[in-house]
Amino acid sequence: MTTTAIIADDEDLPRKELRRMLADQWPELRILAVCEHGADALEAIQEHAPDIAFLDIRMPGLSGLDVANAVKGRCHAVFTTAYDNHALEAFSAGAIDYLLKPISPLRLQEAIDRLKQRFATQQTAPDISQLMLELDKRLRTPAAERIRWISASVGDTIKMFPVEKILFFSSDEKYTRVVSSEDEAHVRKSLKEIIDGLDPELFWQIHRSIVIRADAITRAHRDEMGKFTVELRGSKEKLKVSQAYAWRFKAM
Structure with a gap:
């Protein structure tokens, strides 16, 4: 064979x-x-x-x-x-x-x-x-080199997001969206650059374009096709989990 x-x-x-x-x-x-x-x-x-x-x-x-x-x-x-x-x-x-x-x-x-x-x-x-x-x-990046703040320009204003307040990151080809329970903004930085500076125990990648704060998860829902979506405390959005990352939720 x-x-x-x-x-x-x-x-x-x-x-x-x-x-x-x-x-x-x-x-x-x-x-x-x-x-x-x-x-x-x-x-x-x-x-x-x-x-x-x-x-x-x-x-x-x-x-x-x-x-x-x-x-x-x-x-x-x-x-x-x-x-x-x-x-x-x-x-x-x-x-x-x-x-x-x-x-x-x-x-x-x-x-x-x-x-x-x-x-x-x-x-x-x-x-x-x-x-x-x-x-x-x-x-992953050593703890001493991890990102502590994300800064984003919105017009003439600079918004500052402490990492511990961020619920999730989502990206498209040009920007990464940064979302907290109180605000959101877009930064000109790739998701990969951001991931490398995050604590892997606190932030989980669930899709090639989405990273979430693990301790903000309130529920993970599996549909009849076996696909997962997750909901986060402080956000009304339902975030899709791709097949490659579904293993994180199989025991839930």
């Missing part, structure tokens, strides 16, 4: 190099899709149901961690990363594998051997939800 995989990395050279190395060291492995973004990777996994997903940990929009959480148990995840070993201490031995960039042939062969062993013994892909949460925390 042929083993199948997808590759996801937002950088062209690492993506091509991993595919070349896999062709050399595991020629019978069939690559079903090569993706530039996490959203593409999620779609490829849903369409092709590969045995393995090689995922870059950090990609624009959906990260490799987000993709792995969305499809947990459906395929084996191998993460590629340029982060140092301190962050990678979050990986439990043998649960999942990672490849530190630039990837060495020896390290890749070790990962291949482990994967082949899992398939030979018919091991199912492990549930890595808690592991992903821990790794995500370690890769």
Whole structure:
């Protein structure tokens, strides 16, 4: 039976190099899709149901961690990363594998051997939800460097939003909307820039364009199609949760 995989990395050279190395060291492995973004990777996994997903940990929009959480148990995840070993201490031995960039042939062969062993013994892909949460925390901005205030220009006025008062952020292509229980404004800063400065225990991403304050959640509602919306204390808006982040609410 042929083993199948997808590759996801937002950088062209690492993506091509991993595919070349896999062709050399595991020629019978069939690559079903090569993706530039996490959203593409999620779609490829849903369409092709590969045995393995090689995922870059950090990609624009959906990260490799987000993709792995969305499809947990459906395929084996191998993460590629340029982060140092301190962050990678979050990986439990043998649960999942990672490849530190630039990837060495020896390290890749070790990962291949482990994967082949899992398939030979018919091991199912492990549930890595808690592991992903821990790794995500370690890769976030240190507490000393986190955002404390968001400032937004509205005409001749500068509005100041303390982070602890903000309920959610939502973005379009040019602006990010900042909403508190008392006011709102738009800032010329990408959601990704803002996310990197937030405490991951207090702020949850629930959609590629929405980040909410977790302790402001009053309810999460699942409709007949299995899709979630959330409501926040101090806001009348119902915010959509994309499939990639629905795992946060499955136990609610």
